[in-house]
Amino acid sequence: MSQNEVHSGTGVGRREGRPDDRDVASGGSAVSGVEIRLEEVSKRYPGQALPAVESVTMTIPAGNTVALVGPSGCGKTTTMKMINRLIEPSSGRITIGGEDAHSLHPDxxxxxxxxxxxxxxxxxxxxxxxxxxxxxxLIGWRSGRVADRVDEMLDLVGLDPAEYRDRFPRQLSGGQQQRVGVARALAADPPVLLMDEPFGAVDPITRGNLQDELLRLQAELGKTIVFVTHDFDEAVKLGDRIAVLGPRSTILQYDTPEAILANPADDTVAGFVGAGAKLKQLALLRVRDVELGEVPTARVDEAPEDFRRRLTDGRSQFGLVLDARRRPVRLVSAVELRGVTSLRNAGRPVVDTVSPASTLHDALEAILTDDEGVAVVAKSRGEYAGVVGIDTVMATIRALRAEHEGSADEETPS
Structure with a gap:
């Protein structure tokens, strides 16, 4: 096997809750993606002594998200663009679902x-x-079917069709534009989705929300996704597998995030992992993997005095006000409810939430910036699901440490 040849083996695991062809038989999410194979793929530009991409061979399993991560100029975007022939390979072969990509018209x-x-x-x-x-x-769908699909896709990415369908891009925020971009990419139900640093131009909070949205969509749709990023933390969060690339897209390591965090192949890969590898393992666990806590809740039209009494009687430090669709909108304490005539403006707004697809690392960041020390969890449509507290995250970190120490003891020769 050449240095740049990597195949997915049966021993490579996957994170629970991710789509995989094995899920179909076991009753999980069906896979709509197809396998992609790159065989000795290279790209040479005239006048350059070295190829931009040299002899890349790898298999991207159907229904998986594979993150290509590496420094700027290493060839990761060129490698991805050769899959859909936005850049034509100089040599080698690419198959998509067993079909030679070169045999198809580029359009x-x-x-x-x-x-x-x-x-x-x-x-x-x-x-x-x-x-x-x-x-x-473009591919000939009738107008009625197109209109239905537009509404379906906007709803899928969390944008109300009635509110956003007739707007122009300039009337949207950066995060909303990115959601529309994903909806457009998925509109014709392609088996493969290529993503070239799609969240790099938005603020960190919006970026985290978009990452969560992609995880939710992938769990539902089971596409084959090739995701280019220079951010290793993003690769860990999103990838079923990560290909760490060096110059000319040389594959330094191609494995699961768990395996790369635990055993970097060399010093270069270890540099990508960086400090805090144990903390990064929180990105391997989802909020849905831990037991959620509960806090008292009240409908927005409930009498403030009734809610204050419930908080006091239950000795609760704070509670959440939910709107008519059970979405968390305000966070209040018993003290803040004294003399208040309506819950609509009581306390403080709930500025940020995490979803069941969010990582525990995301939850920890939300906890550290919240006055009450919790992360509020909301479902895909925004409905309240529970909270994650610092004690839950710390218990998970201790369990990860104990598991790591136990594995290290087993590997130490007696």
């Missing part, structure tokens, strides 16, 4: 592969609905 190939990029690339003169419906229209 036909690209309409079967979703593509999302950092700057989104929405057409500014088209509405959101028109942007999402572009590819289905």
């Amino acid at each position: 036909q190939l690209r309409r079967r592969i979703g593509y999302a990029i950092q700057q989104v690339g929405l057409f500014p003169h088209m509405t959101v609905g028109e942007n999402v419906g572009v590819v289905p229209g």
